[in-house]
Amino acid sequence: MAKRAGLDPMGLALGLLNKVAGAPLLERFGLHKPVEKVAYEATRAGFRTIGAATRTFKAVGKLGGAPARLPSAPESGLFDLTPTDEQRMIVDTVAEFAAEQLRPAAAAANESCTPPRELLGRVAELGVGLLGVPEQLDGAGTERSAVTNVLVAEAMAHGDLGLAVACLAPSAVSTALVLWGDGDQQAIYLPSFVGEDVPAAALAILEPRPLFDPFVLRTTARRGPGGYVLNGVKSLVPRASEAELFVIAAELPGSGPALFLVESSASGLTVESEPGMGLRAANMGRVLLDEVSVPATALLGGGSREVYTECVRLSRLGWCALSLGTAQAVLDYVIPYVNERQAFGEPVSHRQGVAFKVADIGIELAGMRLVTYRAASRAEQGKSYAREVALARKLCTDKGMAIGSDGVQLLGGHGYVKEHPVERWYRDLRALGVVEGIVLV
Template structure:
C-alpha cells in the first residue's frame, strides 16, 4: 500500500541528522575542501550519530532510513555524507550478503564507538570504464583467489581497514574482502580531485594478492554483486538529493535579496521558474531514492529502480548546481560562496558510480 509516511524512528533520524549537518558539518565544508582531508575529530562526531553502527546489527539495518540520513548529510556536505556512505557500502554488503562467519568476524569492528573506514572498490582507472566490464581479475587457486587489478577513486583509501574488491572471476563479477595490510595491496597517494576533495580518493593496486576463499563475500554461495552496485546507486542518489536541496535553500534568499535592474532577481520569471524546476527535481529525486531503497530493504528486484534513481539524480544535480551557480553570477564563481564547491561536488558525485552504499 503506497505510503510516504516516515516512522517515528525515521523522523527522529531525519531531524537529528539535519541538526547535526547544519550545526557541525556545514560550517566545516569550505575548510575540508581547502585542506583536501577529513579531520578525524569531525569523522568521530559523524560516527557518533550511530548510523553505520546500526547497520552492523541485523535489526537495525534499514536502507530507507539510511537514504533519509544521507540526504540530510548531503544537504550540508556531500563529501562527509559520502565518507559515511562509503563505509556503509562495505558494512551493508557484509551484513546483507556475508556468511555468518564473515558477519561475526568483521562487523563488530564497525559497531564500536571509534570511527572505522572501509570501502567497496569498484571503479577502475581507465576512461570508458563501466561497472559491467571489470578489468580486475580474481582467479581461483586451490583454497585461495589470486587478485590482480587496479581500483580507482576509493574513498579514504589510506584509512580503510578493508576493501571489498569487485573483480571478475570465471567471467562473472565477484566480491572479495581484502584487509588493507594484505601483501600485494598498495595504496597510492591521492592525486587530488575536482570535487569531494576531502575524501582523499585514491588508487589501490592489487598485485598477486592472495585472498582466502573464506574471504569471498558469501563464501561458497558467492554474492550478488549487482545488489552492491544497486545500493551504491541509491546512496549516491540520496546524497545528490541532499546536495540539490542545499543548493536550492542557499540560492533562494540570495535571489530575493539581489536587486537587478530595479527588482529582486527572484521576481524574474526565468529565475523563479528555474527555482520551481530545481524544487521539483529535488522532490522527485527523493521519492525515487526512497522507492529504490524500499525495494532493497524489502529484498524486491531493485536494479531498475536504483538505476533510474541514480540516472535522474546524476542528470538533474548538474542542472541544479549549474543554474544555482549562474544565479549568483560572478559571486557564484568565487570561493566567497559555497556554490562553486557544490558545482564541483555535483559533477564528481554523479560519475562516482559504486563508491557508496545504503
C-alpha cells in the same frame, strides 16, 4: 558509541536526541575522539604508501555459526513514502549534525583534501553505522532499512557531499557484511564496526578508465593456492590512505564479477592520492593491487553474480540519496540569495528568468526524491527494484548536475568564486555520472 544490545530504532533515535539536547552547542558532539592509530599522510602534494596496517581483525564469538540477516520490511500495501516517527527523529538529529559539524568544516576539508579526524570520530559517536547491523550483533537494526539509510545519506549530504561520503564509507562495508557475509566473516569483521573505534573502510568498484562498466572489470581474481590472487587498480576510493579494510570488486574467471574482503595489510596492496574535481573532502585515492593474495574465505557472498548486481544497485541508490541532499542545499541557498540580491532597484527574483529557474530546481528535486524513495521502499521490502533504481539514477545524474549548474548561474559572478559554497556543490554533483560503489544502503 559503546556496543548496545537490544537497541531498537526508537531507542537509538531518542538516545541521539538526548545527546544532542543535553550539551551546549560548542560541546554537543565533542564526546570522545577515536583512537588515533594511523599517521595521516594525505596532503595536496599527494601520497603513496602501503595500506594502513593498524588493526588485527579477530573473531568475536564462535566461528562457523549462521550469519545474521535482517528480515525484509513488511509490505505497507499503500504507496506511502511518509517517514515514520523513528525515521523523523533520526533524520532530524543527523540533519542538525550535518548543519553544525559538516557544513562549517567543508571548505577547509575541500582545500586540504582531508576530512577532519575529530569529525569522523563524532560520526562514530552519533551511531549512524549501527542502523544497518542486526541487534544480535550489537547493532540497532531489526529489519532492512534502505529507506532510513537513504534519508540519513540525504541529510548528511545537505551539510556537504564530500564529507558525507567520508563519513558513510565504513557503513558500506558493514552493510555488505550484513547482507552477504557468512557467519565467520561477520564474526571476524563486524564487531569492529559497532564499537567506538570504527575502522576506516571502503567499497571499491570503480576503475580508472573512460566509460567504465561495473560489470566489465579489469581487476582480476585468479584462483591460487588456498585462495585468490588479485591484480588491478581501483579508483576514487574514499579515505584510501587510512582504510583498514576494503571490499574489492574483481572479475572471477568463469563466474563473473565478485566481491572480496581485502585487509590493507595484505602484501602487494598500495594506495596513492587521487584528488579530483569534486568529492575532495573524502580524501580520494587509488588502490593498487599487485599479486595480492587473499584466502578463500575472503570471497563475499559466495561469488554470486546476483550478490554483485545487488551491490551495484544499492550503491547507485545511495548516490541518488546523496544527490538529493546536495541539490536541496543548492535550492535552500539560492532562494534567499535571489530574494535579497538587488538589480535595477528590485530583487533579481522578480525577473521571470530567475524565478522560473528556481521553480524548475524545486520541481526536478521533487521528482528525484520520489523515484529514489520508491526504489528504496521496494528494496527494503524484498521486492524487485531494478527498474526503479535505473530510473532514479538516470534522473538524479542528469537533473542533479543540472541543478548544480543552475545554482552557479543564479548566483552570477558569485557562483564562480569560493566565497559561496555553490561552486563546490556543483563540482561534487558532477560525480554522480561517473562514480560506482563507495556507498551502500
